[in-house]
Amino acid sequence: MLKEKLIGFLKLIRIELCIFGTIGFFVSGVLAEDLIGLQVEYFIGFLIIFLSEAGAFAINDYIDYEIDLNNNRSDRPIVLGQITRITALYTAIIILLIDLLLVLFLNPFAALIALISIPLFYVYSLGLKKMILIKNFLIAYSYSGTILFGSLVTDAILEPIIIYFAFMGFIVGLGSEIMFDIADVEGDKELGINTIPNKFGVKRAANVSIILYSIIIVMDPLPFFVLIDSRLYFDPLFLILILIPVISYVFLSISLLKNQTKENTLKLRKLIFVIMQVGVLAYLIGVIV
Numbered sequence: 001m002l003k004e005k006l007i008g009f010l011k012l013i014r015i016e017l018c019i020f021g022t023i024g025f026f027v028s029g030v031l032a033e034d035l036i037g038l039q040v041e042y043f044i045g046f047l048i049i050f051l052s053e054a055g056a057f058a059i060n061d062y063i064d065y066e067i068d069l070n071n072n073r074s075d076r077p078i079v080l081g082q083i084t085r086i087t088a089l090y091t092a093i094i095i096l097l098i099d100l101l102l103v104l105f106l107n108p109f110a111a112l113i114a115l116i117s118i119p120l121f122y123v124y125s126l127g128l129k130k131m132i133l134i135k136n137f138l139i140a141y142s143y144s145g146t147i148l149f150g151s152l153v154t155d156a157i158l159e160p161i162i163i164y165f166a167f168m169g170f171i172v173g174l175g176s177e178i179m180f181d182i183a184d185v186e187g188d189k190e191l192g193i194n195t196i197p198n199k200f201g202v203k204r205a206a207n208v209s210i211i212l213y214s215i216i217i218v219m220d221p222l223p224f225f226v227l228i229d230s231r232l233y234f235d236p237l238f239l240i241l242i243l244i245p246v247i248s249y250v251f252l253s254i255s256l257l258k259n260q261t262k263e264n265t266l267k268l269r270k271l272i273f274v275i276m277q278v279g280v281l282a283y284l285i286g287v288i289v
Helices: 002-013 015-020 023-031 041-065 065-070 083-105 106-128 134-152 162-182 185-191 196-200 202-219 235-257 264-286
Strands: none
Touching: 002 015, 002 041, 002 083, 015 041, 015 202, 023 041, 023 134, 023 264, 041 083, 041 106, 041 134, 041 196, 083 106, 134 162, 134 185, 162 185, 162 196, 162 202, 162 264, 185 196, 185 202, 196 202, 235 264
16 A cells, blocks of 8 residues: 555656656756866755646646546546645645745855746646646746756856756747647647647647757757867767757657657657667766866
């Protein structure tokens, strides 16, 4: 019984996504040359990001319980009876309070970003996710917000590479979320969630995602050719590594252009996370080696 409840709790907070969401934060610290050891600021920052996402997922499942029940969502622990709905609500509230307490230990600039971001993800679940483009922009902001947070958590300086990296995070996050909406188009219609695929069709949504991915294809290797950061400028190792995600984005875009079925989009959904991590790794190795 206890094991089942623990599994249900981990499903509720989407622990794997919470961990994934903190990667950009730590990479940002390395890119900014702020993260140089075991620093308490980064431990606090990690907790804030991890808990923010966990709380947002918990409140989302609490609010969407009846919808998930009607749609037979077997991936939702409340629907499966692994955890109670009231537990999800208490989890979200307690996590929010802990998050706000942790913010007190941050410097003013990092605290400002945290205080803007944390409520946004709760409000997202409360209704903003049903508004066209706003849901996509908020998720895209979560990609870039963690990167900015990773640089500001120790000082008030935003290095050029951090601004550049955060902008790329926003673009790829926006493109990915629009692509994800293609797979969810039928369910979103039933839930009354306005998305680009619902409003303008899956073909146009795919084209928007491809345009955004094309921007990333250009931006990813640009620090090799343009002096944005001296550690990446004309660094052959960085160029070799970054060409892997660049080529992958090309093939992903071709696949999405040809096929916008739910099955293919779900396959690309898994692939995009791998491509993003390879891109992050290329930048990380480029500045370290």
